Amino acid sequence: MRRPYREKALILNWTTIDTKIVIAGAVCAMACALLGNFLVLRKISLMGDAISHALLPGIVTAFLLTGSRASLPMFIGAACAGVLTAWLAEWLRGRGKVDEGAAMGIVFTSLFALGLILLRKYADHVDLDVDCVLNGVLETSVIGDTVQILGLERVPRVVVVLTVVLFINAVVVVGLYKELKISSFDPQLATTMGINSRLMHYLLMSLTALTTVAAFEAVGPILVIAMLIVPAATAYLLTDRLPLMIAFSLVLAALSAILGHVGAILLPRALGFDDSTTTAGMMATMTGVLFVIVMIGSPHHGLLARAIRRRRMVRQIVSEDVLAVMYRADEDERTVTPDLLIGHITGTGSTIGKAVHRLARQGLVSIQGHAMQLTDAGRSSAQRLVRSHRLWEQYLSEHTTVAPDHVHSTAERLEHVTDDQLRTRLATQTRSETDPHGRKIPKE
């Protein structure tokens, strides 16, 4: 949208129009994100994509029949097209034995093509702006019709419509929370509990269609798809609990709407242009930016957190291996040299060296010149490890079909995750004093 009245500086000339745009965007985003949680959990997030493309023929047909935009018939036409898409895709998958993704693809591309033809063939003569229908222009839709509501004057009609849709979605999600939750996570369980999973599926699809229609003319299909999928997927990386996931997705959706509008004003200026760009496009982009941030930085499921956990675990395993090797060297009355450690532990010389120094700082190993020795504390923790290892070897060769010469590698992995309790249970299962290789199992 052209905004010639803005000054060419990186300041926001915030006006009431901007506020209205952000409110409309945020309400729409939250209405979509609320449903998106269930779409993402049911692994049918692309249904949002399919439905929002397939609405086109419904909208155009309704428009051609009634000749007016933004009317109830248009709403009904689009909702019918949406439900039809869901039903056709389901039918093709179930009866036609077409792969699920392909079924969706066939239905939505065909319907979209039909809509394009209707639009180009008939609607060109009348007042239906192709660009508006296909891309949605948030900036104009908020300064379009206004209504007077709750004592507030000149509230944009789209905001009212979208708020109503958000409210409907919220009522359904709260009212049928248990049913939606169970049928999303475990359809079989839901069926045994007397919940109709198919009904839930179609309910969700109908709501998605309804929301998409409402949002369609205001923000365009692409933002609808983005808001249906991305905030919910982002929230899925932040928490394991559904109520929190829903809450996070709503916050993320609203946040991307705000950041998106600011970005739409700032991005072109950062590139050296005067105007601002499409808000809907930038809002979709912002959901992506937030997703990337969360994907990297999420406290538990983030890439960074995972990398740190993996590193910590590798460190711990190397340290434990060092202790165990030193304990075995003591048993054989050999001196511990760096070469001995490197020869027995998987890892580079420097990781092993760092592990030795870390153990020395923790007081488990004492270093004098080149000589390394276990301290008393080090000896007792090494003893626990070697005990776990040999108990496992003995247990595996007694109770499983693992060949005796293969038990070592399995025990090598299990020794790092065996705690006191498990050791006690292993000890009661194997009464032997020695491991399969004839070495003595150390006492606790």
Place this chain on the structure above:
Amino acid sequence: MDDLLRTLSLQDYNTRVVVFGVAALGIACGLVGTFMLLRKRALMGDALSHATFPGICLAYLVVQLAFGAGRSLPVLLAGAVVTGIAGVGCVLLIRHATRIKEDAAMGIVLSVFFGFGTALRGVIQSLPTGNSAGLDSFIYGKTASMVASDAWTIGVAALAAAIVVVVLYKELKLLCFDDHFARGIGRSVVGLDVILMALVIVVTVVGLQAVGLILVIALLIIPPAAARFWTDRLSVTAIVASVIGCFSAVTGALISAVVENIPSGAIIVLTAAAVFVFSLVFGTKRGVVAKVLRRSQALNFVGATHMSPVAVASDACVAPTGRKR
């Protein structure tokens, strides 16, 4: 009437170019789409083609700002390839590195990439020389704008895709039906997947201009899905899919050349959809009619063997061959 005949008999040079281009595209999409469908990646083309849009816009902006030149097709397509690859890479990264499933990963990529493209398109529209009409033809397609060099590009790309498919036929077949086995006998599954994705990127990008980025998905999905109703054999599926793709593309292009004001991409897709519905009903292998016939035959057979006078009278069950059990 003369015009109609002229067009349909391909006497018109422009029509010949367009028909050649879309025919090649239909064949290539049918071939590549078959493997995508069987690999259960049908909607990957969806994510991918949406992801090409920001590339086109970026390339346009860069060319405009750096050289002040108008749109040049190779540069725009190069941009499309770059972001297309980035999009596929993101889908794979999200799926493998996080706990998000493939469907959501594709949804994220397609909406965010396309959204960014829309934002860039907004910037282009505000340029003094800006005219996004040329870019919109990438979204909805415009076969009429195809010139000989475009048709040749599509032809070469289709030929290349066909050669790769023929040469790697055995490997791709293995990949689609039993990737564990493929891995077991030392084939690189990742490598083969990369080759398959590269093929999809190539046909998608050359198809952008002809049918647009939303409808090129349809050419990748619908013909192979329709072919599946006729046969169970992979080689036959691939061939039937290319024939259907070619037929729909040519028919659609001709209709749009003859009838005024019909977007070519859309009518191509609708033709393909019509062929799909026909196959769904009459397909000899999995079609609805064939299924009903087989079912009633089976019922008749069971009924006949159970109710036959011999079986009832002799109190013995007579097996179909007449052998006594």
